[in-house]
Amino acid sequence: MKKKILFLFIVLTLTLSACAPADNKDVPAITATPGSMAANNPEDAHMMEPITAPNVQPATESIGGQPLKFRVENGAKIFELTTKAVEWKILEGVKVTAYTYNGTVPGPLIHVTAGDQVRIIVKNDLPEPTTIHWHGVEVPNAMDGVPGVTQDPIQPGETFTYEFIAKPAGTFMYHSHFDGDVQVGAGLYAPFIINPKEPEANPPAVDKPLMLSEWRIKDGNTYAAMPASGMEPNYFTINGKAFPSTEMITVKKGERVRLRLMAIGQFIHPMHLHGMPFKIVATDGHPVPAAAQLTKDTISIAPGERYDIEFTATELGQWMLHCHILHHTTNDNVEPGGLMLMINVVE
Numbered sequence: 001m002k003k004k005i006l007f008l009f010i011v012l013t014l015t016l017s018a019c020a021p022a023d024n025k026d027v028p029a030i031t032a033t034p035g036s037m038a039a040n041n042p043e044d045a046h047m048m049e050p051i052t053a054p055n056v057q058p059a060t061e062s063i064g065g066q067p068l069k070f071r072v073e074n075g076a077k078i079f080e081l082t083t084k085a086v087e088w089k090i091l092e093g094v095k096v097t098a099y100t101y102n103g104t105v106p107g108p109l110i111h112v113t114a115g116d117q118v119r120i121i122v123k124n125d126l127p128e129p130t131t132i133h134w135h136g137v138e139v140p141n142a143m144d145g146v147p148g149v150t151q152d153p154i155q156p157g158e159t160f161t162y163e164f165i166a167k168p169a170g171t172f173m174y175h176s177h178f179d180g181d182v183q184v185g186a187g188l189y190a191p192f193i194i195n196p197k198e199p200e201a202n203p204p205a206v207d208k209p210l211m212l213s214e215w216r217i218k219d220g221n222t223y224a225a226m227p228a229s230g231m232e233p234n235y236f237t238i239n240g241k242a243f244p245s246t247e248m249i250t251v252k253k254g255e256r257v258r259l260r261l262m263a264i265g266q267f268i269h270p271m272h273l274h275g276m277p278f279k280i281v282a283t284d285g286h287p288v289p290a291a292a293q294l295t296k297d298t299i300s301i302a303p304g305e306r307y308d309i310e311f312t313a314t315e316l317g318q319w320m321l322h323c324h325i326l327h328h329t330t331n332d333n334v335e336p337g338g339l340m341l342m343i344n345v346v347e
């Protein structure tokens with residue numbers, strides 16, 4: 001039976017190809033894109049094109065994820081974001097063409113308190129439409145940022161205002177929801193942290209968001225990396241930097257460290273800490289009760305997930321935090337690189 005179907009399929013295919021005119025105008029031409037990749041399916045073509053924009057300038061800032069300043073109007077905290085393309089340095093001598101919020105990767109940290117009225121004015125200076133999704137934040141439906149469902153895409157040159165009450169407290173992210181597999185990979189993501197209404201009784205000495213992502217750079221072109229054939233990443237970044245350009249975290253012996261790990265790319269990263277075990281104190285922004293906090297030294301963070309982990313720096317020295325998919329600790333296949341950073345415990 002199977003053989004019969006296969007035979008019929010072959011006959012049909014041969015007949016159809018024999019009938020097709022040599023220059024059939026209805027069949028889309030297959031064109032090679034830079035990086036020598038060809039899209040057989042026109043719907044795949046968008047992801048195979050390099051990230052480009054007219055007149056891309058080098059970024060004026062060198063560190064991403066810095067707190068965004070706001071002004072207060074009638075009790076609301078007003079933040080302003082502009083989406084724009086810049087040349088972003090992920091490593092000495094390695095630049096990507098990035099789509100950004102306010103010119104950095106990640107975009108600026110929006111840091112508010114539970115219950116705050118938050119208004120975010122977004123101006124789109126990209127050559128294509130975009131929207132913002134407030135990942136994990138409990139917003140009204142109209143503010144959810146899904147194009148064609150909750151809003152029209154923000155067209156190039158247009159401005160859109162998001163407004164909501166910040167809740168619940170925890171570790172969240174904001175990112176593009178338009179052409180997400182390209183725009184998020186291209187850099188349109190940032191941390192969004194909501195403090196509890198009651199300030200913490202015993203805050204850690206170090207409290208740091210770490211956003212994990214991937215890039216594909218070929219022949220000087222930047223592509224949004226994704227788990228698709230020919231689109232695999234060859235660079236990996238923590239807060240927009242690949243090791244050894246990742247930030248070193250310095251802490252005094254005996255102090256407590258909180259790392260807010262966020263996977264914003266399209267790959268899973270089992271992050272491993274040398275020397276000191278940690279506890280998982282929050283998952284996807286929600287606190288874990290003390291009795292349920294697992295003690296681990298490796299934690300897999302899947303795309304979209306956040307884990308807040310805490311440890312006490314009990315041992316002096318430089319301790320590595322790195323992804324244990326070891327290809328992810330390379331820069332274009334050269335070790336060491338990518339998803340590594342140092343925790344420097346000092347006297």
Ligand SMILES: [Cu+2]
Pocket residue numbers: 268269270323324325328339
């Ligand atoms: Cu990894």
